Amino acid sequence: MGEKIKSSLLFPEKKTLMHFLKHNMKEPLQAHEMTTQELNQLLHDLLCLLDALLNNPFEKIILTDAEGTILFINESYASLISVEPHEVIGKNAKKVLGKDTRMHIVGQTLKPELHDLFHTANNDAVVRRLPLLSGGRFLGVMGKDLFDNLNDFYKMAKKAEVRYNTLIPGQTLMKKERPHRARYSLDDIITRDPRMLKIKEIVRKTALTSSTVLLNGETGVGKELFAHAIHRESLRAADPFVSVNCGAIPETLLEAELFGYEDGAFTGARKGGKPGKFELANGGTIFLDEIGEIPMVSQAKLLRILQEKELERLGGTSTISVDVRVVASSNKDLWQLLQEGTFRNDLYYRLSVVPITIPPLRERKGDIPVLADHFIQKFNQAFSFQVRSIDSKILKQFKRYSWPGNVRELESAIEFAFNLGGSGAEVLTEFKPFQSSEGMDAASSSLKDRVAHFEADVISKALEGAGGSVEKAAEMLDISTASLYRKIKQLEMQ
Numbered sequence: 001m002g003e004k005i006k007s008s009l010l011f012p013e014k015k016t017l018m019h020f021l022k023h024n025m026k027e028p029l030q031a032h033e034m035t036t037q038e039l040n041q042l043l044h045d046l047l048c049l050l051d052a053l054l055n056n057p058f059e060k061i062i063l064t065d066a067e068g069t070i071l072f073i074n075e076s077y078a079s080l081i082s083v084e085p086h087e088v089i090g091k092n093a094k095k096v097l098g099k100d101t102r103m104h105i106v107g108q109t110l111k112p113e114l115h116d117l118f119h120t121a122n123n124d125a126v127v128r129r130l131p132l133l134s135g136g137r138f139l140g141v142m143g144k145d146l147f148d149n150l151n152d153f154y155k156m157a158k159k160a161e162v163r164y165n166t167l168i169p170g171q172t173l174m175k176k177e178r179p180h181r182a183r184y185s186l187d188d189i190i191t192r193d194p195r196m197l198k199i200k201e202i203v204r205k206t207a208l209t210s211s212t213v214l215l216n217g218e219t220g221v222g223k224e225l226f227a228h229a230i231h232r233e234s235l236r237a238a239d240p241f242v243s244v245n246c247g248a249i250p251e252t253l254l255e256a257e258l259f260g261y262e263d264g265a266f267t268g269a270r271k272g273g274k275p276g277k278f279e280l281a282n283g284g285t286i287f288l289d290e291i292g293e294i295p296m297v298s299q300a301k302l303l304r305i306l307q308e309k310e311l312e313r314l315g316g317t318s319t320i321s322v323d324v325r326v327v328a329s330s331n332k333d334l335w336q337l338l339q340e341g342t343f344r345n346d347l348y349y350r351l352s353v354v355p356i357t358i359p360p361l362r363e364r365k366g367d368i369p370v371l372a373d374h375f376i377q378k379f380n381q382a383f384s385f386q387v388r389s390i391d392s393k394i395l396k397q398f399k400r401y402s403w404p405g406n407v408r409e410l411e412s413a414i415e416f417a418f419n420l421g422g423s424g425a426e427v428l429t430e431f432k433p434f435q436s437s438e439g440m441d442a443a444s445s446s447l448k449d450r451v452a453h454f455e456a457d458v459i460s461k462a463l464e465g466a467g468g469s470v471e472k473a474a475e476m477l478d479i480s481t482a483s484l485y486r487k488i489k490q491l492e493m494q
Helices: 001-010 017-022 036-054 075-080 094-095 103-109 150-167 196-206 224-235 251-259 296-309 334-340 345-351 367-383 392-400 408-423 449-465 470-477 479-489
Strands: 060-064 068-071 113-119 122-132 137-147 211-214 241-245 287-291 325-330 352-355
Touching: 060 075, 060 103, 060 334, 075 137, 094 449, 103 122, 103 137, 196 224, 196 352, 211 224, 224 251, 224 287, 224 325, 251 296, 296 345, 334 345, 367 408, 449 470, 449 479, 470 479
Parallel strands: 211 325, 211 352, 241 287, 287 325
Antiparallel strands: 060 068, 060 137, 113 122, 122 137
């Protein structure tokens, strides 16, 4: 096979195609100097070369016109997006690749996009989009898939990191290895709930811009996970991700933490000054958790950063330019704070360019089984246990509970059960009592569920007072033992 390929690239008089092309790069091609046989051979070899380039099984290539209409797609690219080439030729790339494609954008701007994150139906990819020009004439746009699996990209980057450190000891090539980095991706947000899946899709799209995002939701719903995921999905993913809990920093220190300070700015200031969180996040993302806790004076300075992209350190006289994307969150109703006069109107609208409200766990109880399974796997790995599941009766109780602490409370409950069950447990049956008998969500529970919850609570207390004796508990409740046994069975109590 090797001989066949070699002979097809030979001209008469043993001139190779590459030699011929190299010669004619400087001198115009003079057709009259070639025989018909030579011209036919040249045309044949050029077509063979073009076919080998476009249909290389190791390259994923797509060509479109300026409007994004697909002119060519090779088998490798078609396989990546699960289509047949003949099915998509002539169709617009938006219909085939999704509305996030930028092939038509490159066709209009003629500016190459050398590396970009693109979300296919099956995976995340690193792609390249190039305008094809010849003699000032636009021919089309070529899209190439550089990495159709981000794990391959990270492996390659890690190898580069090792090589770089060998050449220049002590240096760090990959920014993702720096202390300020996002730990969670969208894959870490476990859900089957339609509302949550829609939010994940919104996050995926929003991440590709630099717009400010405001995450609303109760404590424990996962706002921080979404903030990390926004950064991980963005074009800033390799740059710093800095998280600040505004509610945990004393008001007197907040500005110094956020905006930094110069030498001698206040008593106890570090010699030489210190950069603030915004400077540390320059080029990347800053997550301002519990944004509602920021005092009015600091709100004005934060607004300036959002508007002017610059800050001034405490005690400083010069401005520092920063390019930072802001993701904020609050478990308080910022609109209510705005009405009360404790939150600036102009800052609110600057922060809530993309408002996202994460629903509490009690409104998505279908997620409880999948979340519980996820936490079981997590603690199995952490404690080297082999727990398989939760007792079905306990799981039903979980679904009746309102979970005021949301996903964080569920995780805590399962970790508690691991501690009680011991390493030999295969099914979790012991859980700490719920926070209160009023935990049942009145808005989302039926009257029947709430009555059953109340009955179960009363019976549990009676049994506890009777030392576990059903007969004594029945006596205390003034019902027959048979009735109490029937109630216990109906309520699926232990």
